[in-house]
Amino acid sequence: MSRRPEAPPRGARTHRTRSSSRFRGWLRHHRAMALDSSWRLLRAPFDSLVTMLAIAIALVLPAALWLTLDSARLLDSELTESATLTVYLEHRVDEAQAARIEEALAAREGVARTRLITAAEGMAEFQHSLGLADALGRLEENPLPASVVVSPADPAPAAVRGLAAELEAVTGVDEVRLDLAWIERLRHLAELGRRVALALGVLFGGGVLLVVGNTIRLAVENRRREIEVVTLIGATHAFVRRPFLYSGAWYGLGGGLMAWGLLTLGSEWLAAPVAALAASYGASFSLPQLGAVGSVTLVGCSILLGWLGAWIAVSRHLAQVKPR
Template structure:
């Protein structure tokens, strides 16, 4: 009876080779976790300095974020005003009321017109008298000098589209003049564009300020641990290994600054909500200050963390190049 063949054992080197990447991954994750906890603990051990750094980051983020929120609210108001943009079509003086009704129907059938409202000469005079309070003086006139008019609401409130529509409506028989006031719409758009550029410039400038604040704080931390860095570099630690705890410190600074900025914006919005609502009500309008919302809050905190991490990376990279083990 032939002996049973013995299965060849797996080479020890192959098993070691399969385990090595997993052990490296576990060691890498463990070191990240330890450095994250250690950097947070170091911040808690120096609460005053850490809080001051976070406050500086928060103040640098609040100003451009508040301006951006204001621009968003102004953009919403601009959209509402554009929707209320109209053209006033003045009919010829000799047009009678029945003919004015037919012209109104013709204008309403135009493809670029959303709706129309006919104001007869008598209705126009009545509104004029009520607005000026000159009922007795204007009532003594023998003839009505005001022509009939039609208020046209366009489908597209864009300035260029309204100009084209006005030129088209002027060709209708019985129309004397078409007036459209687009200057205020264009001014609002120019102001909105200027505000967006100012907000972007302030965001870049204050973002650079955040980098400087975090970079200076991390630079001091690197100098305070210079001997420790020299020792671990001497025994073979890489720059990524040395840089890791400081990157987590920068991210923690950014997280704290972002949360404080979010809280300041929320408190400021609640503090100004009542006066703004009262002011809007005095003009017969309803307006409320915008809020960040979940998406805006996540963007604010995420940008703060990113700026903190980037400031730490720049500061550590510059100083690691000058540190040599002795």
């Protein structure tokens, strides 16, 4: 005969019931405070919109600068990958020897591909670029040497410099021309811009904390009597702090959405002029977009700053609110 499982002790069932009841009460209070704080913001739409707009303006500038630097980083990687070496051969090297030197260079380790430009081809390109075909055609001897354009397998500046030093030692090579200074300048500018963007982000983040903190401080002062009453009957600081934290989060959410909207509208507004400017230089360029991850990050950081500003303001002023 099978035995029936023993029922748990009555005290354990009572403890679990009370814990579950407290948890449901905690959730109900959070839901009620979230709805109540949102309703208080809706009852003062102008003041709420002004606060959210101040948060949005504080977030737009560092976010826009960071997007610009991100596009510069992508451009820098494209330019680095397109870096080439120009190997100028000695004047005494004829076309057959130049072809053999090109084959030797192409077979070297670290070389992705090569392209031979004979002296005649170099002169033709030079005449076409300057529009001086008649004047240069009167020269008795072509002063330009043959050259080989080398694309390195590793576009890193250190690797390219090492490859250039190796190619200069090849027999028949007169000079290897390498110009990475402008790429390095672009990288230094991008690094400077990233640090400026980080500093601006910290400064404007502090501005968001001040804006939200001042708004919540005024809300605490307006509800001082209510806070004194609930504190007098035994409410904890966490209970009193909760509606103000939700207010700060709502401010942050509204400010983050406004900042996202301003960035999107600004990108659409500037897209056509930027594309036309890039086309005039024979290039294609489009303004960077936030994307899903960037949008969530922007709004999430705004909510976090709003919540943190409210927490600092309420914690500071709760210590000053004493029941009378």
